[in-house]
Amino acid sequence: MQIIEHGGARIGALHDPKTGSWQYVVSDPLSRKCAVIDPVWDFDEKAAATSTRNADAILDYIQAERLTVEWLLDTHPHADHFSAAPYLREKLGAPTAIGEKVVGVQALWKDIYDLDDLPADGRQWDRLFKAGDTFAVGGLPGRVLFSPGHTMASITYVIGANAFVHDTLMMPYAGTSRADFPGGDPRTLYRSIQEILALPDETGVFVGHDYGPDGREPACFSTVQAQKTDNIHVGGRRGEADFVRLRDGRDATLPLPNLMLYALQVNIRGGALPPPQADGRVFFKIPANRFAPPREAS
Numbered sequence: 695m696q697i698i699e700h701g702g703a704r705i706g707a708l709h710d711p712k713t714g715s716w717q718y719v720v721s722d723p724l725s726r727k728c729a730v731i732d733p734v735w736d737f738d739e740k741a742a743a744t745s746t747r748n749a750d751a752i753l754d755y756i757q758a759e760r761l762t763v764e765w766l767l768d769t770h771p772h773a774d775h776f777s778a779a780p781y782l783r784e785k786l787g788a789p790t791a792i793g794e795k796v797v798g799v800q801a802l803w804k805d806i807y808d809l810d811d812l813p814a815d816g817r818q819w820d821r822l823f824k825a826g827d828t829f830a831v832g833g834l835p836g837r838v839l840f841s842p843g844h845t846m847a848s849i850t851y852v853i854g855a856n857a858f859v860h861d862t863l864m865m866p867y868a869g870t871s872r873a874d875f876p877g878g879d880p881r882t883l884y885r886s887i888q889e890i891l892a893l894p895d896e897t898g899v900f901v902g903h904d905y906g907p908d909g910r911e912p913a914c915f916s917t918v919q920a921q922k923t924d925n926i927h928v929g930g931r932r933g934e935a936d937f938v939r940l941r942d943g944r945d946a947t948l949p950l951p952n953l954m955l956y957a958l959q960v961n962i963r964g965g966a967l968p969p970p971q972a973d974g975r976v977f978f979k980i981p982a983n984r985f986a987p988p989r990e991a992s
Contacts, residue, residue: 700898701855707914710734713775714905716914722832729765729831735778749778763788769860770848774951777965789820793849800962818964843883844871860902869927874945880938895919
């Protein structure tokens with residue numbers, strides 16, 4: 695667990711090397727209350743087996759720091775890992791939350807998976823945040839920005855002087871995340887990024903992924919100022935049309951995340967596996983020939 699203190703908060707950041715995902719425990723040092731953001735539930739796709747290594751590391755950190763968990767937060771239904779929020783809810787009793795537009799993602803993927811029995815009304819979470827909603831983590835004020843583009847439901851949590859943006863921005867040397875998943879849109883992503891970049895320059899920006907490119911150690915923290923100056927996709931004076939051309943060209947060459955067709959049927963259920971059959975066995979459902987392979991980069 696990497697510890698970063700910024701903007702009045704103490705942030706424990708845990709990296710999952712398999713998926714490149716960052717998970718966060720954001721705490722108020724005075725009250726020792728915290729929120730967990732985007733926890734990972736491990737999955738071995740070859741064995742179709744789940745495990746709780748990442749989530750248990752989060753629990754160990756919470757216990758070692760003597761923290762009280764107030765929120766279990768997801769920024770959106772993830773395409774590259776399963777959400778561990780329900781597992782942590784069972785262990786900690788804290789409420790789960792996500793953005794209210796998740797119901798659109800549920801409806802979209804309910805159709806892709808042909809899941810007639812899936813309730814697509816967000817009932818799988820304890821709270822559905824609207825844009826502008828406020829909450830608190832101890833003495834740290836929190837608010838919600840609607841940040842669609844990567845998905846139609848993506849949100850940013852601003853807690854204290856820190857923004858947890860997940861797949862909207864990446865580290866400045868990596869740019870931004872893709873916008874070609876069903877429901878994604880590069881123009882919308884660009885506009886969401888502009889709202890984040892309008893936050894005060896000293897605001898901490900905590901990303902959802904880093905893959906350690908070019909031998910770098912994976913990183914998670916920058917600032918709004920660093921993103922405005924150095925981000926290779928949106929820094930400087932890059933306009934919307936230029937960004938869209940860049941994003942569309944790159945996205946066409948990207949393969950789907952390894953776990954996507956497993957993960958989304960779990961994450962539109964709030965992090966629950968598909969319901970068991972009458973004999974208690976659980977099966978995943980994979981749509982055939984729904985997605986095309988990437989083209990070769992030119």
